[in-house]
Amino acid sequence: MAAISSELNLFSASVWRCVSCVIHRRACCFCMQTIRPKEGWQVYSSAQDADGRCICTVVAPEQNLCSRDAKGRQLRQLLEKVQNMSQSIEVLNLRTQRDFQYIMRMESQIKGLRSKFRQIESDRKTLVNKNFQELKGKMESLQPLIPVLEQYKTDAKLISQFKEEIRNLSGVLMGIQEEMGAYDYEELQQRVLNLENRLHNCMNKLTCGKLMKITGPLTVKTSGTRFGAWMTDPQASPKNNRVWYMDSYTNNKIVKEFKSIADFVAGVESRTYNLPFKWAGTNHVVYNGSLYYNKMQSNIIVRYSFETGRVVTQRALESAGFHNVYPYTWGGFSDIDLMADELGLWAVYATNQNAGNIVVSQLNPDTLQILNTWNTEYSKRNAGESFMICGTLYITNSHLTGAKVYYAYSTKTSTYEYTDIPFHNQYFHMSMLDYNARDRALYGWNNGHQVLFNVTLFHIIKTEDDS
Secondary structure (H helix, E strand, O other): OEEEEOOOOOOOOOOOOOEEEEEOOEEEEEOOOOOOOOOOOEEEEEEEOOOOOEEEEEEOOOOOOHHHHHHHHHHHHHHHHHHHHHHHHHHHHHHHHHHHHHHHHHHHHHHHHHHHHHHHHHOHHHHHHHHHHHHHHHHHHHOOHHHHHHHHHHHHHHHHHHHHHHHHHHHHHHHHHHHHOOOOHHHHHHHHHHHHHHHHHHHHHOOOEEEEEEEEEEEEEEOOOOOEEEEOOOOOOOOOOOEEEEEOOOOOOEEEEEOOHHHHHHOOOOEEEEOOOOEOOOOOEEEOOEEEEEEOOOOEEEEEEOOOOEEEEEEEOOOEOOOOOOOEOOEOOOOOEEEEEOOEEEEEEEEOOOOOEEEEEEEOOOOOOEEEEEEEEEEHHHOOOEEEEOOEEEEEOOOOOOOEEEEEEEOOOOEEEEEEEEOOOOOOOEEEEEEEOOOOEEEEEEOOEEEEEEEEEEEEEOOOOOO
C-alpha cells in the first residue's frame, strides 16, 4: 500500500516537480513524472478553497525530470521578461522616430536661418532691424529643440542598454533550452494532458482517508436563529448543487430549497417543502434525494423524498434516547444525529444499555433498518458534535470556543483513539457540524452563521503491484 495525504491548501510538499491545473472545480498539483508500478505516491487532496475549487497535490518519489522544474519556471519567467522588454523597445522606437521627424523640421529651419544671415551680411544698414526681429523669432522657435535632443540621447542610451540585456538573456535562454534537451513545448503540453487523465483516475481512488486537520471557516451566509442546519446532497451529480435550509431545532417543519450556493447567498428560494412532521434537533442529512430527520419527541427516523414530496419510510431507532435525554453538550434535542459519508448512511445516538455512551449504527438508506452497530465508550452528553468520514466517527469535546476533535472511533477496526485536531469556532457556538463526502468539507451552523470548514485527509490507495 502507498501512503497518501490530502491537504486543503495548495502547497509545496517536497522539492519534486509539480504542475498546477484546474479540473472541474478541483485544483491540482501533480508531479510530471512517470510512476513505476512499485513506487508509492503521496497525494494531498482536500475540500474547497475560497474560490470554490478543490485542491489536490500528487508527489512522485523520483526527480530526474522533476529536477528541471526550477529551470522550466526560470525559462518561462525569462521569456516573459524578454516579451516585456521587446514591448518597451517598440515604444522607444516610436518615440525616437517621432523625435527624428521633429529634428528634420528643425534642420530646415536652421537652413533658413543661414540664408537670412547671408542677406544681413549683404545689406546691413537697411535690413538689420527687420532681419534681427525675424532671426529672434526663428531662434525662439528652435528653443524646444534642446529638450528634444536631450530626450533623444536618453532614449538612445536606454535602447542600447535593452539590446545588451536581451543579448545576455538570449544566451541564458539558449543554455536552458539546451539543458532541457528534447522536451519542447508540444511534448510538455502532451504530458500535462496525460497528467490530467491520471489525476482523474487518482481522484477516483481518493475516496477515503484519515482526518488530519480542519481549516477555516469560510462564512457563506448569516441568517436564521442561533440553531439550524443547512446541507447539500453528497450523492448528487456535479451539476446539482441544490442547498437545503432548516432553521431552528424544534417546532418547525418548513424546508427551504435553493438551486445553488449563489442563490442561497442571495436568498433566492426555488422551492419550499412543508414536512408532515416537525423535526427535533439540527442533525438532519440529505442523501440521494431524500431528507432524513428525527421526528420531534420521538426516536423515529423519517425519510422524506424531495421528488415526490412524501414520506417514504419511517422507523423507530430502538432504545435510542430522545428529547434531551442524551443530547450533545449544547442540548437542543440533539439526541439523534443522522449523517452520511463515503460508506453510506449513519445514525449516532446513545442508549441506556450503553450507559449513555455513543452508539454508531449504519442504516439501510431505503428501509432505515440497522445494518450494523458499534458501542463506543464516549459519553454522548460530553460530546459537542460529531461527524463521520470514511467509516470513522470523529467527536468534538465542546460546542464552544476552544473546541477540538478529541476522539475518533473506527467502525472498520472497532477501535478508538484520542486525537487533538483543533478548529476555529469563529462565532462561539456550534449547533451543527456535518461532513459532505462530495465536497470534502464540513458544513456548520455557527451561532446563526452558515459556514464551511476544509479538511485534510491522509489517504491510503493501492499501487499497481498491490494485491
